Amino acid sequence: MTSNFQLHSSNAPPPLALITGITGQDGSYLCELLLSKGYVVHGLVRRNSSTTRARLDPIFQDKEVYGKRLFLHYADLDDVTTIRRLLTKIQPDEIYHLAGQSHVGTSFEIPESTCEFTAMGTLKLLEIIRDLAKRPRFLQISSSEIFGRPTASPQNEHTPMRPVTPYGVAKAFATSMTCLYRESFDLFACNAICYNHESPRRGESFVTRKITQAAAAISVGLQDKLKMGSLDARRDWGYAPEYVVGMWQILQQNNPDDYVLATGVDHSVQEFLQTAFEAVGLDWKDHYEVDQRFIRPAEVNMLVGDPSKAWQRLGWKPQSDLASIVRSMVDADLLLINRNRFPNCAVASQAWTSPPNASSGKS
Numbered sequence: 347m348t349s350n351f352q353l354h355s356s357n358a359p360p361p362l363a364l365i366t367g368i369t370g371q372d373g374s375y376l377c378e379l380l381l382s383k384g385y386v387v388h389g390l391v392r393r394n395s396s397t398t399r400a401r402l403d404p405i406f407q408d409k410e411v412y413g414k415r416l417f418l419h420y421a422d423l424d425d426v427t428t429i430r431r432l433l434t435k436i437q438p439d440e441i442y443h444l445a446g447q448s449h450v451g452t453s454f455e456i457p458e459s460t461c462e463f464t465a466m467g468t469l470k471l472l473e474i475i476r477d478l479a480k481r482p483r484f485l486q487i488s489s490s491e492i493f494g495r496p497t498a499s500p501q502n503e504h505t506p507m508r509p510v511t512p513y514g515v516a517k518a519f520a521t522s523m524t525c526l527y528r529e530s531f532d533l534f535a536c537n538a539i540c541y542n543h544e545s546p547r548r549g550e551s552f553v554t555r556k557i558t559q560a561a562a563a564i565s566v567g568l569q570d571k572l573k574m575g576s577l578d579a580r581r582d583w584g585y586a587p588e589y590v591v592g593m594w595q596i597l598q599q600n601n602p603d604d605y606v607l608a609t610g611v612d613h614s615v616q617e618f619l620q621t622a623f624e625a626v627g628l629d630w631k632d633h634y635e636v637d638q639r640f641i642r643p644a645e646v647n648m649l650v651g652d653p654s655k656a657w658q659r660l661g662w663k664p665q666s667d668l669a670s671i672v673r674s675m676v677d678a679d680l681l682l683i684n685r686n687r688f689p690n691c692a693v694a695s696q697a698w699t700s701p702p703n704a705s706s707g708k709s
């Protein structure tokens with residue numbers, strides 16, 4: 347079997363990257379990107395997260411990569427001793443810090459552990475890096491949630507942080523600490539301030555995936571209603587595989603800096619819902635039910651980013667529009683349903699291994 351990931355061609359040793367949160371949506375896409383660029387990739391994995399490793403299955407099946415250029419290590423973000431030992435041994439050139447409790451709604455239920463992992467986890471990593479003899483470049487994946495109820499729209503790297511959710515507060519802390527370590531301790535530490543980015547690999551409790559899963563299931567008679575919170579909020583939704591390219595580009599610059607990664611275009615949750623149901627020939631109004639459980643104690647009404655700095659300095663430009671992202675997610679969820687219904691059918695098994703390209707759904 348030939349490998350999907352090229353080997354590093356020059357005589358120089360391959361670059362070494364470490365990804366926290368490698369089993370997540372972004373971690374899995376970033377891992378594929380770095381492997382395709384010739385990196386050796388080390389990933390930190392929570393000991394109880396084995397069920398979510400399906401996103402890495404295509405790489406595990408590649409015998410030229412897993413165990414040769416991709417290595418996974420158990421380490422929770424609060425396990426400073428283990429992380430320090432790993433970083434001292436691996437000596438990565440680049441660290442991509444993606445791990446943490448990332449569900450905004452859930453952060454109201456578990457604010458302490460959200461801050462423990464998302465905020466303090468970042469500080470602990472920065473402290474370890476500060477002491478290393480060979481300091482790696484560090485990227486913190488920040489979030490538009492730091493802007494909360496923003497003072498300006500669209501938001502850019504200079505917009506003041508005004509978080510209104512425990513997750514947003516934790517990310518504001520992590521973002522500020524990353525800047526502080528860059529300025530005070532001369533670390534090559536950067537923030538990617540990411541707006542919502544989606545894909546067929548998105549977690550099932552986020553609104554986009556919840557909608558596309560439901561649209562697919564309802565269209566084949568497996569579900570009747572979709573219970574959700576408010577449809578009024580507006581978000582700037584991009585396509586996750588494009589965002590990990592921006593993350594990589596940030597660490598390839600001569601100087602460390604912070605960048606907004608966004609499309610610059612906003613849509614309401616209702617527009618997303620309507621587009622997904624139209625993709626399967628249904629009217630969302632026939633299937634939507636409001637459920638108070640999904641209304642948040644404080645809602646971030648509208649976030650839209652200004653990615654001009656990333657366009658100008660990195661040459662990073664997102665390509666996929668909302669319709670193509672929705673189409674790719676609905677198609678993948680229909681494939682997953684078929685795979686479960688017809689496990690011996692080869693076509694149905696393609697859902698995880700080769701998610702449809704977002705641009706394929708533009709027609």
Ligand SMILES: C[C@H]1O[C@H](OP(=O)(O)OP(=O)(O)OC[C@H]2O[C@@H](n3cnc4c(=O)[nH]c(N)nc43)[C@H](O)[C@@H]2O)[C@@H](O)[C@@H](O)C1=O
Pocket residue numbers: 448449450451488489490491540541542543551552553554556573574575576577579580581615640642645646
């Ligand atoms: C950039 C940022 O992006 C994400 O955070 P998020 O924007 O909160 O994403 P979401 O998909 O959970 O909600 C989007 C909107 O949809 C509304 N909504 C309605 N009804 C349901 C509902 O039933 N479920 C959910 N989850 N949301 C609902 C909800 O109230 C909100 O207004 C994370 O990746 C985060 O880590 C991050 O950094």
